[in-house]
Amino acid sequence: MNKSELIDMLQKQDAFHSMQASANAKVDLGGKSHSSRANITIVKGQGIRIVFVPLPFVELGRIWFTPEKVVVTDAIHKYYAELSYEEFANETGIQVDYHAVESLFIGRLFTPDSPDGNPLRLFNLSHASGMPELGYRKRDIDYLFTINTDGRLSSVSAKSAEQKPSGVRWTYNKYTTIAPGVFFPLSQTVVANQADKDKIYRLTLDMNDPSQVQNVDTSLVLPKVKSNYEMLSLQTLKELFKKKL
Secondary structure: OOHHHHHHHHHOOOOOOEEEEEEEEEEEEOOEEEEEEEEEEEEOOOEEEEEEEOEOOEOOEEEEEOOOOEEEEEOOOOEEEEEOHHHHHHHHOOOOOHHHHHHHHHOOOOOOOOOOOOHHHHOEEEOOOOOOEEEEEEOOEEEEEEEOOOOOEEEEEEEEOOOOOOEEEEEEEEEEEEEOOEEEEEEEEEEEEEOOOOEEEEEEEEEEEEEOOOOOOHHHHOOOOOOOOEEOOHHHHHHHHHHHO
16 A cells, blocks of 8 residues: 555544543652543544543543643642643643644544645655555654554654654554444543653543533633633643642
8 A cells, every 4th residue: 555545444433523531540740650440532633621520520630632732620629721732742742733632532533734734645665564664854854654554643743853852652452333434432541751750641541432422512622721820831830739648
């Protein structure tokens, strides 16, 4: 299968428009980990909301990804952080925009910007791992998409071109059908590292009964921070969270 046929096959799977699911989540912030239930809502092009609920009726916090920003809340201590994607990259080593984040969560190919309006030409096809791999470089970041034997994404990695690179690797272990012709990854693992800070962050999501929703309430993916929450930096929030683990 050549590059054009492979990309065309991947893009034909992209009838996704919205999804809701519960998940078993495990978060590791540089050495300390915490497990929790999570409720996930995704509305294509508008936003992603993840609510961490370790016990019934007990909320630990929320994360929103919108086209403009990332918002993280600590429901226990009533703190929140709000940051742009550039600030998010500086804090986590993950250099992405909203389109890339959404594509990663739903297991889809995302394409680079192209001056001639044809971003598919920027992809290079290789088989270094024994499976088809599509790659490109954008702003000194190397992106690599590995495709499994079913023609779906097996993993996505984004790595800086520095001598000691920072980066993120997103792997998918199983897909399910949530609507005719619409596939969704049931198991996802995200590993991010910051070379200059010698830290590794990990998020594992095992989905339970994800479903595509026809009339989802789009307000769910819009950040709503209570007026009595205090704004902190993401780094301070992470330190507070690790103390609770």
